[in-house]
Amino acid sequence: MAQVSLRKLVKAYEGNVQAVKGIDLEIADHEFVVLVGPSGCGKSTTLRMIAGLEEITGGDVAIGGTVVNDIPPRDRDIAMVFQNYALYPHMSVFENMAFGLTLRKFPKDEIKRRVDNAARILDIVPLLERKPKALSGGQRQRVAMGRAIVRDPKVFLFDEPLSNLDAKLRVQMRTEIKKVHQTVRTTTVYVTHDQVEAMTLADRVVVMNHGVIEQVGPPQELYHHPATRFVAGFIGSPAMNFIPGRLEGDAHGLRLVLGSGVILPVPPERTARYAPHAARPVLLGIRPEHLTDKKPTDKRNIADFPATPEVIEPMGMETLVHFRIDGHEISARLDPACPVAVGEPITLAADMDQMHIIDPETDKVL
Template identity: 55%
Template sequence: MAQVDLEKVTKVYDNKVVAVKEATLTVQDKEFVVLLGPSGCGKTTTLRMIAGLEEITSGTIKIDGKVVNDVEPKDRDIAMVFQNYALYPHMTVYENMAFGLKLRKFPKDEIERRVKEAAKILGIEQLLDRKPRQLSGGQRQRVAVGRAIVRNPKVFLFDEPLSNLDAKLRVQMKSELKKLHHRLNATIVYVTHDQVEAMTMANKIVVMKDGIIQQIGSPNEIYNMPANMFVAGFIGSPAMNFINATLVAENGGIWVKTTGFKVKVVKEHEQTLEKWIDKEVVFGIRPENIFDKLFAMAPQPENTIQGTVDVVEPLGSETLLHVTAGEDSLVAKVDPRTKAQEGEKIDLVFDMNTIHVFDKETQQAII
């Protein structure tokens, strides 16, 4: 397997649209890296440039230390799995999986060994004589993955491979791809717009927006230490609450003051926030870090607010509360035993150790 390096890779289309701007990224050998972002953020274009299916405008791409800017896709030793599976309808599963090896003039017995081995890994041995039209979506996806595995490439590239599957199959295929990664010790670059896929599968996540890499980090880093408001809002479900606020110095501490509440910053953050006192900022807190006071551990007046419940959404293992405090609206993910009723007041407790504060102008994280 191999390391993939992108150095200031840019793609500008003929109509002067910048699809990717100076992307710099290292995918380590055997790493599972996910390119994550909304539609049109440049993640698929980046993948296609690694594959050689898209010409780069400037910058350098290396695979296994070798510059591949001008190397044909077939000579890059990569295998790509597409969103629509791209199987040949007139060929059997066996023929689809064997096709690339036949083109490369592999011996017949070697082709058979590789196809059967891949089919066994993916649990599709009994499907080898079928045509794609006789398969379910999940089975077709396995065949597409199998066709990549038999090539034994240096790098696997996946372009939204699960987006055509139903929710149950997607969960199943997610864990299978993760297992496959461990089994093959493969270098994988995987594109998705689904943050749950990214968080559960990746060693490293690359968050993109408007062709620019916003942040690179482990799932925990991206979730707990987002670089800016875009990353903070894109990761997590429901999304992080963002509330316009002012930082004020009162009673020997620093407080976050909004139109609807005032909460005290923990000591560890005071030094960082000192120079932001009396300035407008954006206060961020995730719904899962807001608790119904009745079920909160050691609530204190300085981290408790009162609001009015607008909507109650019971989800079984948790309940979402949409609450208004002053002019501010927020969502709390609380204990399902909550007695909250729509239209009634509620006391909510913030976990102030988990808050985020952003520069209102640049939207970059302060803490």
């Protein structure tokens, strides 16, 4: 097991297109790190550079303290699980899992012991004699994970391993992957575009965009304290609402005035932080779960927020209400018992302790 270090890592393709623009990242031993971001953000390229499948244009990748830039994949002591499983179709499940060990000339009984052990962990013992074509998608993905586990590598690399599974199986396999990591404790780098997967699996989430790291942190920190507008909008579902407004101050403190005339008081403990931005245009960022129906509460800093629902989506455990302010689509999460109707104005409660103010020029959260 080992830590993984990325130092000023760059990947440029022909025509000087930079897929990864000099990222720095330290992944601790035993840690489960998830690289997340939209398509083309450089997360898969980064993973493939760690694996040795992609040449490094600049910077270093170090595994266990050794720079591995010029070491071929087979000597990096890593194992990788691919999105489309990449099982060898002519080999049985046992042979698939044993292939890496056979090439490394492990003794037969040791290979059998390791494969049996991995098969037990993944609950695929009855499938060992089958060929991949006789397996379901979920079973194939387990075999692909088994192939990684038997090697007992320093680092596990996962490249969107659940993207090909249906929604139900994906949730199931997500739990499975977490369970496996809790058992084997191998340092893991996991790439996904699904922020829910990232949040649920990771010790730390790395949010990437346009080849750079936007923010690194534990899931809860990213959710509660996003550093940039991109992270704020990417983490959380439905996405955070962004509403243009203006900070205005007087003797009583700061207020946020939205274009539509809605005025929201800024909590007094944040006044000092936002004061330098008074009288300047800003973006209010507030998550749908912090824009709810009004109910008696002893919480401070709850502000009225008028809305006229345009679309109502009853989800069972909650009701999503969509409306507009100054042409901007806003979502709110309401108690399913709350009576709402399309076109009938209501007053929602905005939890101002949970809101974020974003500088529209830098896209940084203030």
